[in-house]
Amino acid sequence: MQVTRETFNEVMVPNYNPAAMVPVRGEGSRVWDQDGVEYIDFAGGIAVNVLGHCHPELVKVLNEQGSKLWHLSNVFTNEPALRLAKKLCDATFAEKVYFANSGAEANEAALKLARRFALDHYGEEKDQIISFTKGFHGRTFFTVTVGGQPAYSDGFGPKPGAVVHSEFNNLDALKAIISDRTCAVMMEPMQGEGGIIVPDIEFVKGVRELCDKHNALLIFDEVQSGMGRTGKLFEYMNLGVTPDILTSAKSLGGGFPVGAMLTTNKIAESLKPGTHGSTYGGNPLACAIAEKVFDIVNDPKILSSVAHKEALFREKLKEINDKYHVFSEIRGKGMLLGCAMADEYKGKARDFMMAANEQGLMCLVAGMDVVRFAPSLIIPDEDIIEGLARFERGIAKMLETQSLENA
Numbered sequence: 001m002q003v004t005r006e007t008f009n010e011v012m013v014p015n016y017n018p019a020a021m022v023p024v025r026g027e028g029s030r031v032w033d034q035d036g037v038e039y040i041d042f043a044g045g046i047a048v049n050v051l052g053h054c055h056p057e058l059v060k061v062l063n064e065q066g067s068k069l070w071h072l073s074n075v076f077t078n079e080p081a082l083r084l085a086k087k088l089c090d091a092t093f094a095e096k097v098y099f100a101n102s103g104a105e106a107n108e109a110a111l112k113l114a115r116r117f118a119l120d121h122y123g124e125e126k127d128q129i130i131s132f133t134k135g136f137h138g139r140t141f142f143t144v145t146v147g148g149q150p151a152y153s154d155g156f157g158p159k160p161g162a163v164v165h166s167e168f169n170n171l172d173a174l175k176a177i178i179s180d181r182t183c184a185v186m187m188e189p190m191q192g193e194g195g196i197i198v199p200d201i202e203f204v205k206g207v208r209e210l211c212d213k214h215n216a217l218l219i220f221d222e223v224q225s226g227m228g229r230t231g232k233l234f235e236y237m238n239l240g241v242t243p244d245i246l247t248s249a250k251s252l253g254g255g256f257p258v259g260a261m262l263t264t265n266k267i268a269e270s271l272k273p274g275t276h277g278s279t280y281g282g283n284p285l286a287c288a289i290a291e292k293v294f295d296i297v298n299d300p301k302i303l304s305s306v307a308h309k310e311a312l313f314r315e316k317l318k319e320i321n322d323k324y325h326v327f328s329e330i331r332g333k334g335m336l337l338g339c340a341m342a343d344e345y346k347g348k349a350r351d352f353m354m355a356a357n358e359q360g361l362m363c364l365v366a367g368m369d370v371v372r373f374a375p376s377l378i379i380p381d382e383d384i385i386e387g388l389a390r391f392e393r394g395i396a397k398m399l400e401t402q403s404l405e406n407a
C-alpha cells in the first residue's frame with residue numbers, strides 16, 4: 001500500500017502538523033526519507049533517541065527479549081524490570097521505582113503519590129500543587145493542568161483543582177504563595193519545551209529549602225533533562241539539589257516507550273496495593289531495552305563526552321552567529337541546547353527549523369523563539385559539524401529569500 005504525507009491529512013486526527021517528508025530508516029544520527037534523501041538528526045525524536053537510531057546493542061536486546069517475553073501485566077513481576085529498578089536505585093537517591101509508559105504517566109503517578117502522601121501524613125487540607133510558568137509535564141489532564149501553559153489545558157472542561165503556578169526562576173514569587181497547604185512543588189530542573197531555560201542554582205536550592213520548611217515534596221520532572229543529556233545521569237546531580245520524587249522517560253528507553261517514577265522508601269509507602277497502576281508499565285520488553293540504554297549511558301566515558309560535544313556545538317554556533325547575527329543567546333546544557341532568536345527574528349523559530357529541514361537537518365523548536373537541538377549523546381563529531389553546516393546553509397537561504405522579499 002502506497003502511503004505519503006498526504007495520507008496523514010486523510011486519516012490522522014489533525015492534532016499534529018508533521019514535516020513534509022516521511023522518514024523510513026535511521027542509523028546512528030542519520031535518517032533517510034521515502035525518496036532516499038538523507039538527514040542529520042539533531043531532533044533525536046524530541047530528546048528520546050539518546051543512542052541514535054538502531055544502536056546495534058539495543059537492536060540485539062530488542063530481538064533477544066522480543067523472542068523471549070514481551071508482556072505479562074503487573075499480576076506478575078519480571079526480571080528486566082527488577083534489574084532496571086535496582087540499577088536506577090543504585091545510581092540515584094531513590095529507593096523505590098514505579099514504571100510507566102511515558103513521561104506524562106510517570107508524572108501522573110508522581111502527582112497522585114504526592115497528594116496521597118500528604119493525605120496520609122498531614123490530612124486533606126494539604127492538597128496544593130505548585131508548578132511554574134512555561135513548565136511542561138505531559139498531556140494527561142492532571143499533568144497538563146500542572147504544566148505552565150494554560151493554552152494547552154484550556155477548553156477541556158473543569159480542571160483538577162488546587163494547582164497554582166509561580167514564575168520560574170523567581171524565588172520571591174514562590175515564597176509568596178507556598179504554605180503549609182502546599183503538598184508538592186513540581187519543576188523541571190531545566191525547562192525543555194518552555195524554551196531551554198536553565199534556572200539559577202540559588203533558585204533551585206531555595207525551592208528545596210521552601211519545600212522543607214513547609215513539608216512539601218519536591219518533584220523533579222527529568223523526563224527531558226535526565227538520562228545523561230546534561231552530562232550527568234540526572235540534572236539534579238549537576239545542581240546538587242536532591243528531589244523527593246524524580247520522573248524519567250524520553251531518553252530512558254532510547255526510543256522504546258517507557259517511563260519511571262523514582263522516590264524514597266518512606267514516600268513510596270503511600271502507594272499501597274491498589275492505589276495506582278498500569279497494564280503495560282514495567283513490561284519486560286520495555287525494561288530490557290531501558291536496562292541496556294541505562295548500562296550504556298551510565299558510563300563515565302559517555303557522560304564526560306557530552307561536555308566535549310556541547311563545546312563543539314557552541315563553537316560552531318558562535319561562528320554561524322558571528323556571520324548572521326540571528327541568535328541572541330545559545331543556552332542549555334550538554335545535548336539539550338537552544339538557539340534563542342535575536343529580536344529581529346522573534347517568533348520565527350519554526351521558519352529556521354523548516355529551512356534547516358530543507359537542507360537535510362532535522363531539528364526542533366521550543367516555543368516560537370528557540371530552535372532546539374536534542375541529538376544522540378554519541379553523535380559523531382563529523383555529524384555535528386556536517387549538521388551545523390546544513391543549518392548554516394538553511395539560515396543563509398532563509399535570509400536571502402527574506403531580503404529578496406523586502407527588496
Ligand SMILES: *Cc1c(COP(=O)(O)O)cnc(C)c1O
Nearest residue numbers: 102103104136137138192223224
Ligand atoms: C516530553 C515531556 C513530558 C511528557 O512526556 P510524554 O512521554 O510525551 O508523555 C513530561 N515532562 C517533560 C519535562 C517533557 O519534556
